[in-house]
Amino acid sequence: MRPHPIRRSPIRPVSAVFKWTYRNYPTDENRALIVAKYAAEQRGFTKFAVLSVDSDYGRSAITFTKKYLPDFKVRSSAKILQGSEVDFRSVLAKIRDNGAQAIIMYGLADTTPIIARQMIELGIAGKVALIGNGEFNTEKTIKSAPSALEGAVEAAAWLPQFDSPESKAFVEKFTATYNEAPNNHAYVHWDTVNLLAAAIKQAGSADKVKVRDALSKIKYKSPVGEVTFDDHNQARLPMILLQIENGKPSIKGAYTADIQYPAN
Known part of the structure; x- marks a missing residue:
């Protein structure tokens, strides 16, 4: 079982493909x-x-x-x-x-x-x-x-300029370790590992069934906002909105929206 940081469109929700898969990335x-x-x-x-x-x-x-x-x-x-x-x-x-x-x-x-x-x-x-x-x-x-x-x-999904204490701390530690700023992929994998660790802690065990149940109920505080999973194992998580102002990207905030799945 793993949270799955992939992006492609959920024509078939991840839960319909594999009940142990959780997608921790915007589709x-x-x-x-x-x-x-x-x-x-x-x-x-x-x-x-x-x-x-x-x-x-x-x-x-x-x-x-x-x-x-x-x-x-x-x-x-x-x-x-x-x-x-x-x-x-x-x-x-x-x-x-x-x-x-x-x-x-x-x-x-x-x-x-x-x-x-x-x-x-x-x-x-x-x-x-x-x-x-x-x-x-x-x-x-x-x-x-x-x-x-x-x-x-x-x-x-994320930018190194996003202004939250957790995001800044990640950027500083990553940059100090690798002598370059992290990209979006580095952030997603780091955040997914932390999410899984939080689920194991909440489950009180590394037992796969207990961890899966914990993921289904988790309210995880990510650097961009709270992450939960819907009943299709897709993360409800914020996306950052940028607007170009005076020739430079300006972060306008983090926004969420719930997917409307077709009836079975």
Whole structure:
């Protein structure tokens, strides 16, 4: 039995695959729901376009985004970006003409700068916000088209800049040991080991059944907030929301949202 720090979309919940598996990482569905919730409730957007890369990740992002957007009484349209595409002007022109306030985008590091520069060409940079997951927060991406990336919002499982005592302590200890700052993967595995240790302590035993039962009931304090598991063994855990402000990522807080599973 192990808490499982993997991300992919839960088309089949982990509990349906293996009852001893617990996923301690946001899925694509978690990310899509939290991004949609933040965009609608915190930014007040009511009309979206949804763009994504042509992959399992991108297609599931569109599926989950369209699943949850109606909950926030907003309108949307969706488009899959083909892997060979480099000219998105016609798509962006339709987005402009349809009056979208934001583009919910799930892309890659090589796609985002191209789209951002073409947004500038079409006069929608600074008028239509980018929201989602497309490496909006990296220095290279921001420098590629600053006016288009200003105000962009991205969700992350964790960042070394997150301001909590536990997070800072982890970053300091990791940096002192390895002479470099930790990345997201280092944090997730460290936090998962601590979560499992907390479950063993709560169970009062390393017996696998008792530890599994403890995980199902645990309320674990992670560096970004409380973690519990739902009845599908998926962690309910916060994701960090970043917004690009004055050309730099600014952490807006940690947000959670519960997945709506289909009826069996």
